[in-house]
Amino acid sequence: MSIFSKLSFKDQAFKLREQAVLDATTKLLASKGFDLMTMDDVAGEAGISKPSLYKHFKSKEELATEVMIRLLDGALAFLEAQDGALSARARLAGLLEWALRVRLEGGLPFLPSSSPQVREMLTKSLRYVSRVYKLHKLLAGIVDAAKQAGELRADLPTDVLLYAYYSRTCDPAVDYMQLYGRYSTEQIVAHMLAMTFDGMAGSGQH
Amino acid sequence: MSIFSKLSFKDQAFKLREQAVLDATTKLLASKGFDLMTMDDVAGEAGISKPSLYKHFKSKEELATEVMIRLLDGALAFLEAQDGALSARARLAGLLEWALRVRLEGGLPFLPSSSPQVREMLTKSLRYVSRVYKLHKLLAGIVDAAKQAGELRADLPTDVLLYAYYSRTCDPAVDYMQLYGRYSTEQIVAHMLAMTFDGMAGSGQH
DNA sequence: AAAAAAAGCTACCAATTAGTAAAAGGTTGT
DNA sequence: ACAACCTTTTACTAATTGGTAGCTTTTTTT
Structure with a gap:
């Protein structure tokens, strides 16, 4: 169970952060549009760093x-x-x-x-x-x-x-x-x- | 009359080029939008150079x-x-x-x-x-x-x-x-x- | 033909930005 | 305490782009 809970816990945290990133991106896309939205914006709005952001999504597109x-x-x-x-x-x-x-x-x-x-x-x-x-x-x-x-x-x-x-x-x-x-x-x-x-x-x- | 025609002739040519620039910009804005349109695009489409373009309009905006x-x-x-x-x-x-x-x-x-x-x-x-x-x-x-x-x-x-x-x-x-x-x-x-x-x-x- | 004006071009600057590398710092489980 | 892992930070690269400087070439005017 230790490995199980550990894995699922990480997975949960990961998914939570991912949802935060998606929420931030949704908001920014709606307000600034694709071209004017920067990955720094997204990272800042989601409360994580840019390199962490790239752990979730490998490109802006x-x-x-x-x-x-x-x-x-x-x-x-x-x-x-x-x-x-x-x-x-x-x-x-x-x-x-x-x-x-x-x-x-x-x-x-x-x-x-x-x-x-x-x-x-x-x-x-x-x-x-x-x-x-x-x-x-x-x-x-x-x-x-x-x-x-x-x-x-x-x-x-x-x-x-x-x-x-x-x-x-x-x-x-x-x-x-x-x-x-x-x-x-x-x-x-x-x-x-x-x-x-x-x-x-x-x-x-x- | 020499000075007169000279001035008006230049003015004419200038206006013609300006219309060409405006036409090119209209087309590019319609197809690419403001953010993705570059001043190089405009100059190229209008058939003039970028510095010449800036003789007509002092900024992209x-x-x-x-x-x-x-x-x-x-x-x-x-x-x-x-x-x-x-x-x-x-x-x-x-x-x-x-x-x-x-x-x-x-x-x-x-x-x-x-x-x-x-x-x-x-x-x-x-x-x-x-x-x-x-x-x-x-x-x-x-x-x-x-x-x-x-x-x-x-x-x-x-x-x-x-x-x-x-x-x-x-x-x-x-x-x-x-x-x-x-x-x-x-x-x-x-x-x-x-x-x-x-x-x-x-x-x-x- | 000579002179003057304009446009063109090459090259550049400064700022922005997508994306990455690598070291520093925490956190968690053992 | 230890070790593995993850995140963060800093710093960087490479490309794009708005805008400009200065020299060269063409055109136009006289």
């Missing part, structure tokens, strides 16, 4: 990719935990609301839309891509179901609807509302959902 | 700011040239379509939404800020008119509608449609307008 993977896993977990009795549209609204709340707490870096270089870096990771693919297929199914049920417009292709949906999670309008409009989290979420589903012309009474 | 100012002037000019008989909603749709087309041709960098640092840099320029303010006030007037006419929903604040409107010009959905969906410029513009005004739920018959 790997670290950022790992953060995005953890985020996707969060989204997938949220979807799986969702009440199966919900309507397709309610499920989409629920996930978007979740993402917006994560973001408003400073925890949603949107690397894939930031630059071609970063996008290329991410697509080189099989683990990342496979999660994106899984999430995309899941959501495509939900969108199709919503179209069938008349909850979403059927005159636009499913992928176009999905691209628009993804983009709402990193919509700069959120920043503007927070920064210049002084709206509360609740208001921002409500406004974003209203805009996403019913657009600027409105009219939807769901 | 000033150069980028100048590009954004030129862009805002373009938007303001478009608005002023618009047919005054158009409905408020048609004017908004027209400007958004113009911006999307500019962007799809590779000429719309969206610095203000890229990072807090870049945003701060821009807001330090009075010439930039005054144009943003002017455009914002103009568009707020149009949005209010559209609300009055029942063309836009009145249950959301004007600034929220405007933030959403601005955000559509730099919506990553455009990239996705172009990159993964292989849609044509016309289709992308049509889809973006549909999504902007009527949302994912649709229903608007305008």
